[in-house]
Amino acid sequence: MSATSLPDTMRVVVAAGAGGPEVLTTTQRALPRPDEGEALVRVIAAGVNRADLMQRAGSYPGTAAVADLGLEASGVVVAVGAGVADDLLGREVCALLPGGGYAEYVAVRAAHLAPVPAGVSAVDAAGLMEAAATVWSNLYMHHKPEPGSWLLVHGGASGIGTTAVQIASALGVRVATTVGSPDKAGFVEALGAELVIDHRRQDFAEVLLARSIRPAVVLDIVGAAYLERNLRVLDRGGRLVVIGHQSGATAPMDLEPLLKNNLTVTGSGLRMRPDHEKDQIIADLVRHVWPLYESRAIVPTTHAVLPLERASEAHVLLEQSRHRGKVLLLADLPPTTESPR
Incomplete structure (x- = not known):
């Protein structure tokens, strides 16, 4: 009709x-x-x-x-x-x-x-839709980061990055993020990032460890080049969530940090999920994330x-x-x- x-x-x-x-x-x-x-x-x-x-x-x-x-x-x-x-x-x-x-x-x-x-x-x-569904399904649907814990978001000025920074900050999570320029740093700080690291000038792992910041979750779009450092900075019981591999999809992995610190490495893509999973993700967005847009907690x-x-x-x-x-x-x-x- x-x-x-x-x-x-x-x-x-x-x-x-x-x-x-x-x-x-x-x-x-x-x-x-x-x-x-x-x-x-x-x-x-x-x-x-x-x-x-x-x-x-x-x-x-x-x-x-x-x-x-x-x-x-x-x-x-x-x-x-x-x-x-x-x-x-x-x-x-x-x-x-x-x-x-x-x-x-x-x-x-x-x-x-x-x-x-x-x-x-x-x-x-x-x-x-794409950014909110990716962020929510990977960070909040099954394993929610606790308020007050740290989240590290790579590519904080990207569509997914800006969404992750805002949702996590609105829900009480402390956010560190990497960006590629000073103007992007100021942009994501205004969105709620507490610590912004210029990856072209600083090593994110060195900055975090020097400040004794160990994220409970790392949301990574970079892939191979960041794998070792992501595992090195994670807090005990932490989770590395890989949603992209801009630097490559293959890298050697030292299993010792996983065993020693009880770490979890996961990965997911949104497009290849079955329809019933997308149905639930979208229902969750309307229930939990859309009110944050409507209240202007996120924009x-x-x-x-x-x-x-x-x-x-x-x-x-x-x-x-x-x-x-x-x-x-x-x-x-x-x-x-x-x-x-």
Whole structure:
């Protein structure tokens, strides 16, 4: 059932093949139709994530470079498939996607939608889902860090980093983080980080140990180059959570610290989780994290909003780490806003 008359085609960003940002181009494609249990969302904006860059380059595990890009979006529900209540029509939503967000419309499992938090713009909402779901599922769903304990977040100025810093700080956890420049340091300090380490000028392990800070949890996007130091700084009973491997996926591991200090090393990806797990993560976000946005305890961190046709520029921003927070692609203006930013 449709709330409005829909076009037959839409704009979509595709990759001509594995390669650099230049392989991205905008084309026309037939409008998707929602299957049973799905909703069709008219996209307002889409989030750009580092996983998109890996997919475009042909290095995302199990995903072809030419598959549709875009793991999150915001928009308005314009049609629903069988089994989905009509009262979803016309609602502004955030969507967690397996792909396809770089488009004017996307069909998505209805359980993977969440309302836009009150007080958050429909454009900024495009950058909430992927980071919040990653942070919450890895830090809070099963093993919550205790208030007053330390969390070390690598890449604190990234989309995931800014979200982790804010959620943990809002819930009483002391946060240390690494960044790559002085301006990023000031940015994450304003978000609640208590200790900020410039990894280009300082060794994070030396700084932490000199201050007798031993994190209960390390959230790591760097991978191989940081493995030994991450294990060295963890508190007894601590947990290393690996959610990325920008420096490489393979490194030797000394098992002695794990045995001596009762450490745990875990890793997870969001995209490859089964649907029922994503259902629970999104329900948890609405219950526990969305109220933090609505109370302004945490805020969106949109760095740049570019038109859909400039997706290649958005990828360059991320590849060069020139962003602080989220980079978004604008597919359409929200109905109540004249200009997104």
